[in-house]
Amino acid sequence: MSIENTEIETDKDLRFGLNRRKYVYARERFIHGILLMCALVSVFTTIGIIVVLMLQAIEFFKVVSIIDFLTDTQWTPLFADKHFGILPLLSGTLLTSVIALLVSVPIGLVIAIYLSEYAAVPVRKSVKPFLEILAGIPTIVYGYFALITVTPLLQTIFPTISGFNALSPGIVMGIMILPLVTSLSEDALRSVPKSLREGGYALGASKLQVSLSIVFPSAFSGIIASVILAFSRAIGETMIVAIAAGQSTVLNANPLNPVSTMTAYIVQVSQGDTPYGTLAYNTIFAVAITLFLFTFFLNIISFRIRKRFLAVGGD
Amino acid sequence: MFKVETKNLNLHYGTTHALKGVTMGIKENNVVAMIGPSGCGKSTYLRLFNRMNDLIDNVKIEGEVLFNGKDIYNGNIRVEEIRKKIGMVFQKPNPFPKSIFENVAYGLRVNGVNNKKFIEESVERSLKNAALWDEVKDDLKKSALSISGGQQQRLCIARALAVEPSVILMDEPSSALDPISNAKIEELIYELKKKYTIIIVTHNMQQAARVSDRTAFFYLGELIEYNDTKEIFTNPKNERTQNYITGRFG
Ligand SMILES: Nc1ncnc2c1ncn2[C@@H]1O[C@H](COP(=O)(O)OP(=O)(O)OP(=O)(O)O)[C@@H](O)[C@H]1O
Ligand SMILES: [Mg+2]
Numbered sequence: 001m002s003i004e005n006t007e008i009e010t011d012k013d014l015r016f017g018l019n020r021r022k023y024v025y026a027r028e029r030f031i032h033g034i035l036l037m038c039a040l041v042s043v044f045t046t047i048g049i050i051v052v053l054m055l056q057a058i059e060f061f062k063v064v065s066i067i068d069f070l071t072d073t074q075w076t077p078l079f080a081d082k083h084f085g086i087l088p089l090l091s092g093t094l095l096t097s098v099i100a101l102l103v104s105v106p107i108g109l110v111i112a113i114y115l116s117e118y119a120a121v122p123v124r125k126s127v128k129p130f131l132e133i134l135a136g137i138p139t140i141v142y143g144y145f146a147l148i149t150v151t152p153l154l155q156t157i158f159p160t161i162s163g164f165n166a167l168s169p170g171i172v173m174g175i176m177i178l179p180l181v182t183s184l185s186e187d188a189l190r191s192v193p194k195s196l197r198e199g200g201y202a203l204g205a206s207k208l209q210v211s212l213s214i215v216f217p218s219a220f221s222g223i224i225a226s227v228i229l230a231f232s233r234a235i236g237e238t239m240i241v242a243i244a245a246g247q248s249t250v251l252n253a254n255p256l257n258p259v260s261t262m263t264a265y266i267v268q269v270s271q272g273d274t275p276y277g278t279l280a281y282n283t284i285f286a287v288a289i290t291l292f293l294f295t296f297f298l299n300i301i302s303f304r305i306r307k308r309f310l311a312v313g314g315d
Numbered sequence: 316m317f318k319v320e321t322k323n324l325n326l327h328y329g330t331t332h333a334l335k336g337v338t339m340g341i342k343e344n345n346v347v348a349m350i351g352p353s354g355c356g357k358s359t360y361l362r363l364f365n366r367m368n369d370l371i372d373n374v375k376i377e378g379e380v381l382f383n384g385k386d387i388y389n390g391n392i393r394v395e396e397i398r399k400k401i402g403m404v405f406q407k408p409n410p411f412p413k414s415i416f417e418n419v420a421y422g423l424r425v426n427g428v429n430n431k432k433f434i435e436e437s438v439e440r441s442l443k444n445a446a447l448w449d450e451v452k453d454d455l456k457k458s459a460l461s462i463s464g465g466q467q468q469r470l471c472i473a474r475a476l477a478v479e480p481s482v483i484l485m486d487e488p489s490s491a492l493d494p495i496s497n498a499k500i501e502e503l504i505y506e507l508k509k510k511y512t513i514i515i516v517t518h519n520m521q522q523a524a525r526v527s528d529r530t531a532f533f534y535l536g537e538l539i540e541y542n543d544t545k546e547i548f549t550n551p552k553n554e555r556t557q558n559y560i561t562g563r564f565g
Contacts, residue, residue, distance in 0.1 A: 195409040199471070202365060203422035203478055204399035213425070218412050 053292060056285035063279055069286065073251040075260070077283045078274065084283065086290060088251050092259030093291075096170040096241055097234035099255060103174025105227055108181030112223075115182070116189035117211040128183075135179035143243030146172035151244065164246025164258040173240050177230045184229065188222025189215055225306040232298035236291065238263035262291045316384060318343040318512045319364055319401075319482055324378035326359060326368070333359045335536040336378075341529075343481075346504060346513045348527035348544065350520065352559065355533040357516040361484045364514070365401045366394050382482070399426060402475035406487040408467035410459035410474075415451050418459045418470055422478035437477050445473035446503050465496025472503065483507065485515040489522070501526050520560055524548050532556045 061069070064084045072085025111131075115124050151168040154161050161167065192215045200210040216223075246258025247268065260268075266284045274281045317340030326334040333356045341347050349357045362368045363380050366387065380387050387397050399422070410418050419438040428434060438455075442448040447469040451462065459470055468488060475483060485504075489497040504513060504526045517523050523530055523544065530547040532540045532555075540547060540556045551557040 193409070195405060195407060196411060198367065198370070198405065199409040199411065199474075200421070200425075201370065202367065202398055202403040202405075203425060203474065204395040205421075205425040206395060209425045213421075214411055 050292070053285055053289045056282055057289045060279065060282040060286040064286075074249055075265075076249045077280045078269070078272075079249075082280075083249075084286075085251075086262075086287065088249060089260050089262045089265055089287060090290075091251055091253060092166065092241075092245065092248065093235055093261040093263070095166045095253065095255055095259055096173060096245060096261055097231060099167060099170025100173035100177060100234040100237075101227065101231055103171050104178045104181045104230060107174075108178050108230075109185055109223065111178075111182045112185035112189055113211055113216070116186045117207065117215060131179040131182055134175070137176075139176065139237065139239040140243070142172050142176050143169070143240040146240055146244035158256055161256040162246065162258050164244060165256050166245055166259045167255040169240045169244040170255065172244070173234050173237055176237070176240065177233050180233060181226055181230045184226030185219070185223045188219040188226065191222070192218040221305050221308060225302045228298050228302040228305070232295045232302070235298070236263065236295050238267060242267045262287045266291075317341055317381070318345075318383065319514075320381045321360075321363065322379040322381070324363070324376070324380065326356075326363070326377075327375040328359075328371070329373045333536050334363075337536075337538045339531060339538055339541055341512060341514060343512050344508060344510070345529060346508050346515065346527045348523035348530045349514065349516045349533060350518070350523050350530060350559070351533035351539075353518075356536045357533055358486050360533070361403075361486055361514060361516055364482065364484055365398045365403050367403070369394065395426075399478050400480050401482040401484065402478065402480035403484040404468070404471050404475055404486070404488045407491050408464055408471050410467050410470055412458065412460055414456050415459050415462070415470060416455040419473050419477050422474060426478060438473075441473040441477040442470075444476050444507070445469045446499060446506075447473055463496070465492045465499065468492060468496065468500060469503065472500075472507075476507075480511070482512045482514070485513065487516050487518060490518060497522075520548075520562075532559060534559070 069084055069086055071087070072083050073087050074083035074085050075088040076083045111127075115127060119127065146168045147164075150172055151161070151163060151165065154165075154168055158167075196214055196218060197210050200214045205213070241261045242264040245261060245264055247264070248258045248260050252259055265287055269281065269284045320338075320340035322338050324334055324337045325332070337360065349360065351357055359368065363376070364382070364387070368374050368376070376388065382397065382401065385392070411421060413421070416438055419441050420434050423434050423437060428437075439448065439452075442451065447466060450466060451457075451470075454462075459467065462470065468491075472483075472488075489500040492500065501522060504515065507513060508528075515523075515526065527544045529542065530544045531538060532547065532551075532553070534555055540551060540553045542552070547556065548560060551560065
C-alpha cells in the first residue's frame, strides 16, 4: 500500500518536472522573441529614416544637379534668386565644429590626463559627477548662454563681432562636448597597462614624462576616436547654433560673422511657413542626407579606430 | 661594505604585514637569488630598492634601505636618480609601443641626454650586452611589439642597461618565456654579473642554483635563511628551507 503510494507520487513529480522544464523553455523563447523585436525596431527605424531621407532627397536632386549642389557658393532656396550650393552651410558647420574642438580637445585632454594619472581617488570621484552635470544640461540652455552671456563678453574683446556669429556658439559647443572628450579619453588613458607605466618609472622617468611619452602615445588611437566622436557630435548639434549663430547665405570663413549650419537651416525651414512638398521644402532632405553621411562616416571611423585600439591596447 | 642592504626592514600594505624585520646585505658583483612560496614578499622586497613600492597607496616602510651605504629613503635623494642607478626587469616583458631603438634610448632621453651620437652608441652597446644586437640590428626602426617574447625581454634588459645602472633587479625575468629564451636569459645573467650586482626572484630552483652566488629563502615575509647558494641547496640549516627546496611545500 505505502509502496504504491510512493510510486504514484514519484510519477507525479516526474511529470511535474517535465512540464516545468517545458514551461521554462517556452518562457525563455518568449523573452528571446521580445528582445529580438526590440532590437529589430531600432534597426528598422534606422533603415526607415534613411529610406525617407533618400526618397525626398531624390526628389530634390531631380531638379537641382548634384554638381551645383556641391559647388555653388550661395545657398538661397528661400529667396527669389534661388541658389542651391551647400558650401555656405558646410563651411558654417565646419567653422562652429572646429571652434568647438579647439576648445574641448586641449582642455579635455588636460583634464583626462590629470584625472587618470595624477588625481587621487577622492578627487577623481568628485570631479566626474560635475562633468556629468555638464553633459546633462539641455542644449537650449547652452544656446541662450551663448547668445546672452558669451556673445556680449566677446563683444568687449572683438568690437566688430556681430550679435550672431560662429565664435560664440562654437565656444559654448566646446564646453558642451567637453565631458564626452574627457571621459572617453580618460577611459583610453586608464586602459594603458600599469606595467608600461612601471617600465617608464623604473628607468628614472618622472610622472610627467611617463604620462606624456608613454601613456599618452599608447592611448593615442583611443583618444583620436574620442575626438572624432566629439566632432561628429558637434556637427550634429542643433539648438546652440540655431539660437546663436545667425543665418547666412554666403560662403564665409570669418568666425566673427553670422553663419548658417546644416542643422540650423533644417530648423529654420521646418519651423517656417515653407509649404510641404515644394522644392524649397525638399532642400532640408538634401541637407539632412549630407549631414547624415558626414556623421555616419565619422562614427564609423571612430568605431574602427576604437576597435583596433581595444585589440592592441589591452593588457 | 655591501652594495645594497636592508636593516630591520618592515613593510605594511594597509593591514598586511608583508616584510617582517628583514636584514640582509648583498655584495658588489654578486648574483643573489630570492626564492620562497607565492606571496612571501619577494617582489615587495625587490621593489624596495628602486622605490617602486612608492607608487602604491597605503604602503608603510620602517627600517633602512642602503645603497652604497646611503639610505635611499632619505628625503634629500631624488627617486629618479635611484631608479637610474638601480634598474629593473619585470616578469612580463613590457616594451613600450615604440621602435626597438626608441625603447632602448628612452631611459637616456628622459634623463636629459640629447647627443645623437652618444645615444646611438649607447643603444648599440646595450643591445650587444643584452645579446640582442645580431637579431635586431637591421630592424631598429621596427615596433618593439613585433618581436618575440624572448626578444622583448632581452630588449627590456637592454633598455635597463642603457642608463648604466650598477644594480639590476629581476622579478622572475624568464618565467613567461619558452625554455630556449629562458636559457638565453640565464646565459646573459652570467655575463652581466661581471659588471653588475643582480638580485633575481625566481620560482625555478634549478635556475636559482645555476645563476646565483647566494640564495635567500623568504617565508611569510620573513628572511628564513640566506647563505651561499651551494650551502642552501646541499646543506640547508633550516627545516623550512629544506622542505621548500625539496618541493615538500610551496
Ligand atoms: N599592491 C599591493 N597591495 C596590497 N597588498 C599587496 C600588494 N602587493 C602585494 N601585496 C601582498 O603582500 C604580500 C607579498 O606579496 P609579493 O607580491 O611581494 O609576493 P611574492 O613573493 O612576490 O609572490 P609571487 O611569487 O606570487 O610573485 C602578499 O600577501 C600580497 O598579497
Ligand atoms: Mg612576485
